Amino acid sequence: MIKKIKGKYAVLSEKTGRSFGAYRTLAEAKKRLRQVEFFKHHGKQRGKR
Numbered sequence: 001m002i003k004k005i006k007g008k009y010a011v012l013s014e015k016t017g018r019s020f021g022a023y024r025t026l027a028e029a030k031k032r033l034r035q036v037e038f039f040k041h042h043g044k045q046r047g048k049r
Contacts, residue, residue, distance in 0.1 A: 002029045011036065 001014045009029035011020040020036050023029040 002026070002033060 001012050003010050003012060005022065008022040008024060009026050010022045011029050011032045012018065013020070021032055023032060
């Protein structure tokens, strides 16, 4: 999830509220959110291959 906090866009976990960084632009925050989602889903399959 992305929230605007103190003029910056923060990428936060929906479940825990953990911060994955704060970014100046919405585009940078969306890019980071895509990275987090990618590793959330692909990190688990690594051992199964």
